[in-house]
Structures are given as C-alpha cells and as structure tokens.
Amino acid sequence: MNQLDLIKNKATAAQMNNEKQPAHEQVYQTLKAQILFGDLVPGQPVTIQGLSDSLGVGMTPVREAIRRLISDGALVFQGNRRVSVPLLSDVHVQELIFARKAIESELSKRAIANLNEANIDRLEQLDKQLDRTISEGDVGGYLRLNHAFHETLYSFADAPILSDLAERLWLRFGPSLRVVCGRFGTQSLPDRHKDIISALRNRDSEKAALATAQDVEQGMDLISGALATRT
Amino acid sequence: MNQLDLIKNKATAAQMNNEKQPAHEQVYQTLKAQILFGDLVPGQPVTIQGLSDSLGVGMTPVREAIRRLISDGALVFQGNRRVSVPLLSDVHVQELIFARKAIESELSKRAIANLNEANIDRLEQLDKQLDRTISEGDVGGYLRLNHAFHETLYSFADAPILSDLAERLWLRFGPSLRVVCGRFGTQSLPDRHKDIISALRNRDSEKAALATAQDVEQGMDLISGALATRT
DNA sequence: CAGCAATTAATTTGATCATATTCTAGCCCC
DNA sequence: GGGGCTAGAATATGATCAAATTAATTGCTG
Numbered sequence: 001m002n003q004l005d006l007i008k009n010k011a012t013a014a015q016m017n018n019e020k021q022p023a024h025e026q027v028y029q030t031l032k033a034q035i036l037f038g039d040l041v042p043g044q045p046v047t048i049q050g051l052s053d054s055l056g057v058g059m060t061p062v063r064e065a066i067r068r069l070i071s072d073g074a075l076v077f078q079g080n081r082r083v084s085v086p087l088l089s090d091v092h093v094q095e096l097i098f099a100r101k102a103i104e105s106e107l108s109k110r111a112i113a114n115l116n117e118a119n120i121d122r123l124e125q126l127d128k129q130l131d132r133t134i135s136e137g138d139v140g141g142y143l144r145l146n147h148a149f150h151e152t153l154y155s156f157a158d159a160p161i162l163s164d165l166a167e168r169l170w171l172r173f174g175p176s177l178r179v180v181c182g183r184f185g186t187q188s189l190p191d192r193h194k195d196i197i198s199a200l201r202n203r204d205s206e207k208a209a210l211a212t213a214q215d216v217e218q219g220m221d222l223i224s225g226a227l228a229t230r231t
Numbered sequence: 232m233n234q235l236d237l238i239k240n241k242a243t244a245a246q247m248n249n250e251k252q253p254a255h256e257q258v259y260q261t262l263k264a265q266i267l268f269g270d271l272v273p274g275q276p277v278t279i280q281g282l283s284d285s286l287g288v289g290m291t292p293v294r295e296a297i298r299r300l301i302s303d304g305a306l307v308f309q310g311n312r313r314v315s316v317p318l319l320s321d322v323h324v325q326e327l328i329f330a331r332k333a334i335e336s337e338l339s340k341r342a343i344a345n346l347n348e349a350n351i352d353r354l355e356q357l358d359k360q361l362d363r364t365i366s367e368g369d370v371g372g373y374l375r376l377n378h379a380f381h382e383t384l385y386s387f388a389d390a391p392i393l394s395d396l397a398e399r400l401w402l403r404f405g406p407s408l409r410v411v412c413g414r415f416g417t418q419s420l421p422d423r424h425k426d427i428i429s430a431l432r433n434r435d436s437e438k439a440a441l442a443t444a445q446d447v448e449q450g451m452d453l454i455s456g457a458l459a460t461r462t
Numbered sequence: 463c464a465g466c467a468a469t470t471a472a473t474t475t476g477a478t479c480a481t482a483t484t485c486t487a488g489c490c491c492c
Numbered sequence: 493g494g495g496g497c498t499a500g501a502a503t504a505t506g507a508t509c510a511a512a513t514t515a516a517t518t519g520c521t522g
Contacts, residue, residue, distance in 0.1 A: 091389070
C-alpha cells in the first residue's frame with residue numbers, strides 16, 4: 001500500500017474515507033479536489049502516464065478516474081484523444097451563472113427544512129474561517145472553505161440530484177476561479193455568506209435563495225470580468 | 232472490426248458517427264441509448280462481463296463506458312462494487328421536475344435566437360412522426376422521437392453546459408419513463424410540443440419557456456403518478 | 463527560410479491475466 | 493423455520509503489455 005500512502009499525502013481536501021476505497025476512487029477524489037481548488041490549471045493537458053507518475057498509482061485507476069471526470073465536465077476531451085482542464089469562455093460563464101443561480105438557490109431553500117441551530121453554527125464557523133483566509137491572503141484556503149460552506153449548506157437539502165448538478169458546475173469553474181483569486185487577491189472576493197446565514201437563522205427561504213443567487217452572481221462576475229480583461 | 236460491426240447491429244438510436252470511433256466511445260453511445268430508451272430496466276444490475284458478452288466487445292471499453300455513465304447519473308454504484316440502472320423515488324422525480332423545468336425552459340428560450348423557419352419545420356416534422364408513434368402504440372419510437380424533438384430544439388440554444396445538464400437529467404429518468412409508457416400505453420402520453428412549436432414560430436420566448444415547463448411537468452407527473460400507484 | 467516527408471517519441475486504447483471482493487448455495491445446528 | 497458458516501462462483505480491480513494513434517523532431521530540398 002505504499003502507493004496509496006502517496007495518494008493520501010498528496011490529497012488536499014480529498015475525503016479519504018478509509019483505506020478500503022479502491023484506487024480508482026481515491027484517484028478520482030484526488031483529481032476532483034485538484035480541479036476544484038485549482039491545482040490543475042485551465043488548458044493544462046492531462047495524461048494518464050503523467051498522473052500515474054505524479055500520484056504514484058498505476059495507469060488503470062487513473063484511466064477510470066479520467067473517464068469519470070470527463071463525464072463530470074471537469075476535464076474535456078480534445079477530440080484528438082487528448083484530455084485537458086477546461087478553459088472558460090464568457091458564454092460558458094453566463095450559462096454557469098444561470099444554472100448555478102437556479103440550482104443553488106433551490107438547494108438553499110430546501111436546506112432550511114433540515115437545518116437546526118447547530119448546523120447553522122457550523123456554517124457560521126466555516127464562514128469565520130473563510131474570513132480568516134481572506135485576511136491572510138490564503139487563496140487555497142479560501143477556495144476550500146468557500147466550497148465547504150456551500151457543500152455543507154446544500155447537503156442539508158436532501159436533494160442528491162440537484163447537489164450532483166451543482167457539484168458538476170463547480171468542477172467546471174474551479175480552475176478558473178483559482179486563477180482569478182491568484183490574480184486579484186483574496187481581498188477582492190465578495191460573498192453573501194452572512195446574508196445567507198442570517199436568512200437561514202430566520203427560516204426565510206426566499207431570502208436564503210436570493211442571497212445565494214447574489215453570492216453566485218458576485219463570484220461568477222469576478223471570473224467573467226477577468227475573462228474580459230484577458231482579451 | 233468484427234466486434235464493432237456487432238455493436239453497430241445492436242445500436243438502437245446510437246449515433247454511429249464513423250468507423251473511427253474508439254470502442255469505448257461506441258459502447259458509451261450504445262449504453263446511453265439503451266438507458267435513455269429503456270432497454271435497460273430500473274434496478275437492473277449491469278456487469279462488465281455481461282455487457283462485454285452482449286455487446287461483443289472486450290471488458291476494457293465496457294469498464295470505461297460504465298465509469299462515464301455512473302458519473303452521468305445514468306447508472307448507479309451500489310456501494311458493494313455492483314452497478315445498476317437507477318430506480319426513481321418520488322423525491323427524485325420532484326428534483327427532476329424542478330431541474331428540468333429550470334434548465335429546459337431556459338434552453339427553449341435561448342434556442343429561439345438561432346432558429347429559422349426550416350429548423351422549426353424540422354421540429355414540426357419530428358412532432359408529426361411522434362404523433363404517428365402514439366397512434367401506432369409504438370413505445371420505443373415514441374421515446375426516441377420525443378427525445379429527438381427536445382434534443383433538436385435545445386441544440387439551437389448554443390448552450391453546451393445547460394444541454395449537458397439536461398441530457399444528464401434525461402438519462403436518470405429514461406428507464407422509468409419506458410416502464411410507464413409500457414404500462415399505460417402511448418395514448419396516455421401528453422405533451423406540449425405543438426404549443427412549443429407555435430411559440431417558436433411567434434418568436435415568443437416566454438411562451439416557449441412556459442410550454443416547455445408544462446411539457447416537462449406533464450411527462451414527469453406521469454412517472455410520479457406511476458410511482459405512487461406502485462406502492 | 464519554408465515546406466514536406468520520414469523517423470522517433472509520447473500517448474491512448476484494448477486485451478488479458480492475476481488478485482481481491484462480494485454473492486450464492488448448501489449444509490449444519492438450534 | 494432461522495441463523496451461521498463454508499466453499500465455490502461471479503464480479504470488480506489493477507497490472508502490464510502490445511498495437512494504434514497522434515505529436516514532435518529531424519533531415520532534405522527548393
């Protein structure tokens with residue numbers, strides 16, 4: 001199990017549930033985290049042998065994980081058998097904005113029915129930690145905690161299909177968001193987490209949905225703006 | 232290429248673009264069609280060797296296609312390494328209703344900008360063929376043409392991410408829809424295609440979105456109702 | 463220098479085998 | 493009849509190799 005120990009060491013925010021997970025699952029989780037949090041860069045080619053070397057596992061589990069991530073939209077097939085991390089165009093960002101607002105607002109709404117005060121405290125705690133990463137200029141920490149905030153919130157929605165769709169969308173913009181954060185710094189990262197939390201405490205699902213939509217829009221506008229200044 | 236000839240013969244509505252597609256891609260397309268149009272049954276276990284035998288290809292491309300379809304939500308991992316065709320619960324159907332209405336309405340709206348009269352004629356033609364399958368009691372034909380109608384419409388939206396999400400959702404309910412159609416017959420299959428077409432001809436995007444949402448709701452309510460009577 | 467062809471290198475794909483894991487059937491006991 | 497155990501069958505997983513495909517490099521010619 002030397003190779004799996006290597007995976008564990010390289011995992012960033014990957015959930016290593018236990019040692020019994022097959023290698024392909026562990027590779028998938030590792031790669032997913034790398035994409036979500038921008039360790040893989042937009043446009044970067046991804047090869048089976050390259051990942052096999054860097055992750056210290058064989059080619060078979062890497063192949064299988066890559067297949068899954070292509071279906072997730074997290075990696076794109078180039079048409080010449082090559083695979084890379086997706087670039088985002090502004091058209092794609094507009095699509096992401098629409099889809100995220102529709103889906104994530106609904107998830108916030110649905111989560112309210114299942115949230116108790118301790119759960120909301122947990123979200124508030126995550127947001128405090130997030131604020132710390134912002135003041136410390138910790139981009140990687142910001143990305144992980146921002147994702148954790150949303151993922152935790154939506155996990156209470158009891159809506160696996162919608163959560164699955166949301167995760168797919170996050171995988172599409174993760175690498176680009178990392179680039180944007182690195183370029184503009186953590187001070188430029190607005191969010192509406194406190195509004196979301198306040199709406200949750202008040203059991204106001206409409207306000208929660210609205211704050212979520214605004215949170216989505218602010219984050220994606222950052223990427224959209226960065227794309228515009230890049231051309 | 233004997234094995235690939237076998238795939239071709241077994242393909243139902245699979246798009247066999249050319250002979251140059253790798254086997255894993257062809258298996259994926261074949262399985263996708265089988266799931267969409269209900270040749271695979273809710274709850275049915277799916278094994279690598281079983282598909283390898285029935286499709287006449289080796290295990291490697293089958294494994295890779297299965298991985299992709301699990302990520303698509305079209306097949307589900309049981310947690311004991313086994314894979315099966317998803318069953319739908321009513322909670323899932325409600326999620327699907329929400330997501331499909333949000334996404335597919337938007338796709339219809341966006342399609343209007345790119346549709347000319349010939350395109351709309353084509354949709355109308357598909358709908359006429361669809362009406363024929365209904366009067367002939369041709370369940371398989373109905374499912375394929377219903378999907379083709381929507382897929383064609385949404386392809387004009389120039390919204391690859393939203394279309395991808397929609398396809399994912401269709402893959403989740405395809406097998407259950409087939410069961411419902413078989414149980415209640417084609418006469419019970421309401422749709423709003425004519426309203427959609429009329430709205431398209433009038434360039435009325437709000438009406439197109441509304442008719443799409445109603446179309447979605449009617450179709451999914453059929454599944455929901457069937458689930459209720461099954462328990 | 464540019465363009466083309468040939469060669470080499472890099473990468474993907476599929477086969478196939480061994481090993482690990484899960485399921486099933488049969489047996490025994492209470 | 494129910495529960496537990498074991499052996500064998502079924503299935504998934506990962507390794508590893510050869511063949512196919514694509515990319516990159518090199519050499520030659522005008």
